[in-house]
Amino acid sequence: MTMAATFAKRLIGSRSSQILCTVNSTSSTASTSVARAFCSSTTPITATLFPGDGIGPEIAESVKKVFTTAGVPIDWEEHYVGTEIDPRTQSFLTWESLESVRRNKVGLKGPMATPIGKGHRSLNLTLRKELNLYANVRPCYSLPGYKTRYDDVNLITIRENTEGEYSGLEHQVVRGVVESLKIITRQASLRVAEYAFHYAKTHGRERVSAIHKANIMQKTDGLFLKCCREVAEKYPEITYEEVVIDNCCMMLVKNPALFDVLVMPNLYGDIISDLCAGLVGGLGLTPSCNIGEDGVALAEAVHGSAPDIAGKNLANPTALLLSGVMMLRHLKLNEQAEQIHSAIINTIAEGKYRTADLGGTSTTTEFTKAICDHL
Amino acid sequence: MSRRSLTLLKNLARNSNASSSCLLQTRSVTYMPRPGDGSPRAVTLIPGDGIGPLVTDAVEQVMEAMHAPIYFEKYDVHGEMSRVPAEVMESIRKNKVCLKGGLKTPVGGGVSSLNVQLRKELDLFASLVNCFNLPGLPTRHENVDIVVIRENTEGEYAGLEHEVVPGVVESLKVITKFCSERIAKYAFEYAYLNNRKKVTAVHKANIMKLADGLFLESCREVAKKYPGITYNEIIVDNCCMQLVAKPEQFDVMVTPNLYGNLVANTAAGIAGGTGVMPGGNVGADHAVFEQGASAGNVGKDKIVRENKANPVALLLSSAMMLRHLQFPSFADRLETAVKRVISDGKCRTKDLGGQSTTQEVVDAVIANLE
Numbered sequence: 001m002t003m004a005a006t007f008a009k010r011l012i013g014s015r016s017s018q019i020l021c022t023v024n025s026t027s028s029t030a031s032t033s034v035a036r037a038f039c040s041s042t043t044p045i046t047a048t049l050f051p052g053d054g055i056g057p058e059i060a061e062s063v064k065k066v067f068t069t070a071g072v073p074i075d076w077e078e079h080y081v082g083t084e085i086d087p088r089t090q091s092f093l094t095w096e097s098l099e100s101v102r103r104n105k106v107g108l109k110g111p112m113a114t115p116i117g118k119g120h121r122s123l124n125l126t127l128r129k130e131l132n133l134y135a136n137v138r139p140c141y142s143l144p145g146y147k148t149r150y151d152d153v154n155l156i157t158i159r160e161n162t163e164g165e166y167s168g169l170e171h172q173v174v175r176g177v178v179e180s181l182k183i184i185t186r187q188a189s190l191r192v193a194e195y196a197f198h199y200a201k202t203h204g205r206e207r208v209s210a211i212h213k214a215n216i217m218q219k220t221d222g223l224f225l226k227c228c229r230e231v232a233e234k235y236p237e238i239t240y241e242e243v244v245i246d247n248c249c250m251m252l253v254k255n256p257a258l259f260d261v262l263v264m265p266n267l268y269g270d271i272i273s274d275l276c277a278g279l280v281g282g283l284g285l286t287p288s289c290n291i292g293e294d295g296v297a298l299a300e301a302v303h304g305s306a307p308d309i310a311g312k313n314l315a316n317p318t319a320l321l322l323s324g325v326m327m328l329r330h331l332k333l334n335e336q337a338e339q340i341h342s343a344i345i346n347t348i349a350e351g352k353y354r355t356a357d358l359g360g361t362s363t364t365t366e367f368t369k370a371i372c373d374h375l
Numbered sequence: 376m377s378r379r380s381l382t383l384l385k386n387l388a389r390n391s392n393a394s395s396s397c398l399l400q401t402r403s404v405t406y407m408p409r410p411g412d413g414s415p416r417a418v419t420l421i422p423g424d425g426i427g428p429l430v431t432d433a434v435e436q437v438m439e440a441m442h443a444p445i446y447f448e449k450y451d452v453h454g455e456m457s458r459v460p461a462e463v464m465e466s467i468r469k470n471k472v473c474l475k476g477g478l479k480t481p482v483g484g485g486v487s488s489l490n491v492q493l494r495k496e497l498d499l500f501a502s503l504v505n506c507f508n509l510p511g512l513p514t515r516h517e518n519v520d521i522v523v524i525r526e527n528t529e530g531e532y533a534g535l536e537h538e539v540v541p542g543v544v545e546s547l548k549v550i551t552k553f554c555s556e557r558i559a560k561y562a563f564e565y566a567y568l569n570n571r572k573k574v575t576a577v578h579k580a581n582i583m584k585l586a587d588g589l590f591l592e593s594c595r596e597v598a599k600k601y602p603g604i605t606y607n608e609i610i611v612d613n614c615c616m617q618l619v620a621k622p623e624q625f626d627v628m629v630t631p632n633l634y635g636n637l638v639a640n641t642a643a644g645i646a647g648g649t650g651v652m653p654g655g656n657v658g659a660d661h662a663v664f665e666q667g668a669s670a671g672n673v674g675k676d677k678i679v680r681e682n683k684a685n686p687v688a689l690l691l692s693s694a695m696m697l698r699h700l701q702f703p704s705f706a707d708r709l710e711t712a713v714k715r716v717i718s719d720g721k722c723r724t725k726d727l728g729g730q731s732t733t734q735e736v737v738d739a740v741i742a743n744l745e
Contacts, residue, residue, distance in 0.1 A: 149515040149516065149619075150515070150619075165531075165548070165582075165583070166582050166583075168582070170583060170584065170585040170586055171585070172585060175552075176551055176552035176553065176589075177549065177550075177551045177552070178549070178550045178551070178585045178586045178589050179547050179548065179549055179586075180547070180548040180549075180550070180583050180585065180586040181545055181546070181547060181548075182531070182545065182546040182547075182548060183543065183544070183545055183546075184543075184544050184546070185542055185543045185544075186541075186542035186543070187542065213633070213636075214482045215480040215481070215482050215488055216480070216488055216491065216531075216532050216534070217531065217536065217546050218487075218536065219536040219537070219538060219544045219546065220536055220544045220545070220546040222482075223542075223544050225482075242482070244482075244670070245636070245637060246636050246637065246639075246640040246668070246669050246670040247640075247670045247671065249615075249637050249640040249641045249644060249670070250640045250641070250643060250644035250648070250649055250668070250670040250671070251644070251670075252641075252644070253618075253619055253641055253644035253645045254644050254648060267579075267633075270579075270612050271611055271612050271615050271634075271637055272615075273612075274612035274613065274615055274616045275612075275615040275616060275618075275619060275641065277616060278615065278616030278617070278618070278619040278620050279619055282616070282620065283616070
């Protein structure tokens with residue numbers, strides 16, 4: 001049974017393996033046995049790693065160290081942002097880097113600073129378009145031991161990543177009048193709604209809320225809502241609700257425990273996911289994962305490259321580490337994911353080793369070592 | 376003379392007993408009205424839907440108790456109507472000032488929002504929400520005193536949508552230099568007239584380079600004319616994050632239409648909730664006062680049935696209205712009474728953590744009026 005699952009996984013790809021695993025087993029022991037069978041067949045999983053710029057290389061080192069200590073069977077294929085524009089991709093990312101992600105189907109990305117200038121696409125835009133990354137998933141939960149004004153946050157924001165207000169279609173009608181197009185399609189909305197409900201089901205979440213402004217933007221957000229409703233009918237065990245975005249903002253800052261899984265179009269998703277990151281402690285602690293077609297998952301740290309502390313061993317690797325954990329869960333390596341996750345939580349909760357942005361004095365290497373010790 | 380000193384002594388006595396000495400009634404220094412300014416002014420009143428009638432009734436009661444020199448011309452407007460009735464528009468144009476409750480817009484129903492229609496027809500291009508911590512009301516954030524000035528007529532709310540082919544819908548966001556300039560001018564003028572030190576423009580110009588870029592350009596031009604006021608810009612997602620982390624850094628914020636909606640509701644939420652924040656819409660000729668931030672201005676059926684709507688927001692907005700009509704002393708009395716009720720903590724509606732009904736809050740406010 002487990003051998004068959006291994007073959008099936010390699011043939012069909014990790015997306016269907018998710019379905020396979022959820023159909024086969026609901027207990028974690030069965031899935032870990034599948035995973036163990038996968039890795040005990042001594043073929044480690046290859047994953048692409050983009051260390052990025054600024055503090056990127058340091059925190060990528062941290063991730064590699066923690067993963068090796070935890071015995072995670074991953075072989076990293078490192079790719080760097082080039083110094084010249086690759087004509088095949090129209091950006092500083094080379095075709096080889098993109099092919100690598102397409103091949104491995106899983107990757108981890110550090111912060112990248114887009115060089116200023118013309119004649120090339122932004123790096124994030126390149127990745128998004130070329131890999132067709134349609135959903136951005138960001139879990140936000142209060143870290144025990146790191147006190148912010150909010151203690152009971154436990155929600156996931158799922159944001160449509162390809163269209164909406166960020167289509168980039170603007171033009172000047174006449175001097176002093178500019179139009180910007182917001183595009184909503186049935187296909188993209190269905191896709192992200194499907195992923196949201198599937199995620200809610202596989203992670204044991206009970207409620208999905210669709211965030212919209214359909215009282216004003218009736219056709220566009222109305223279409224988004226219609227698609228969400230269609231998908232909701234297929235998952236009767238999950239409660240579905242619709243919340244207008246201004247209500248949502250207010251409820252989030254007053255009582256974030258009211259929300260569970262949030263699904264929304266591009267612009268609202270951008271703002272709400274950053275708002276939620278602010279509730280739990282900022283972008284330095286927030287993991288995120290971009291999901292693409294064909295089961296591609298690119299986990300990334302959403303903070304900036306912080307050039308002012310680059311190379312000084314002061315950076316906080318938590319965001320990249322937690323993104324790595326998300327990646328492991330996507331690969332169904334739940335046991336190791338749990339191990340590393342607990343180690344990170346315990347290290348931060350203990351309070352002895354914290355980097356400067358959390359109010360402590362440790363260096364990156366000390367923090368990493370503390371996590372390894374907790375494993 | 377002796378009557379005034381008696382009132383002052385009574386104030387001092389009461390306030391030394393209560394611990395609300397910071398709410399001692401201060402009088403505006405020698406406000407000299409013109410003869411005839413005290414004749415009653417007409418104000419259009421639109422109760423609206425949901426909790427609207429409850430809270431506007433609260434305002435009517437308090438105005439009567441104060442003997443304020445205004446009288447209301449009440450009109451019934453509901454959110455399902457396709458247009459605001461002509462007689463209502465005429466009344467507002469005649470009176471120039473209106474007080475309204477929320478109008479419920481059916482979601483995705485093909486009926487365009489009457490709130491937006493009203494603002495466009497009267498060209499109320501600036502929407503203002505003042506979000507501040509009320510003394511005595513515990514919140515997670517301290518030192519919040521933010522005014523959000525939001526462009527009210529164009530942007531994403533232009534209402535221009537169409538279906539390109541089945542399954543693909545487009546919506547146009549329109550930004551014009553004319554509207555961006557006038558909202559920027561209003562924001563800086565407001566800051567100047569109210570002794571505010573900083574104006575922050577909220578945008579997403581890294582993605583929407585032309586549209587929000589035009590908005591920013593207009594703001595920068597106006598900023599040059601006010602060298603005494605600090606001007607800075609912040610991207611909207613970072614702005615929301617900073618609002619929940621460090622709200623004390625913001626003073627006056629000027630934003631296009633949609634971001635203004637989000638920022639105003641977030642700021643209202645952190646300072647105590649939309650049930651207490653005053654605000655209104657103003658244009659060159661008219662002003663419409665309503666609950667500041669838009670979330671919950673129609674409220675849920677349960678709140679309506681149990682009569683537990685929070686009238687504080689509309690009461691404070693009506694105080695703004697009294698100042699707009701140049702009755703500062705009545706405005707001060709009303710504000711002081713409301714703030715005293717909140718700080719006492721005995722009469723609070725559900726959204727502030729209490730159990731009182733609307734009527735109980737109104738009675739408390741009237742009792743606290745001098």
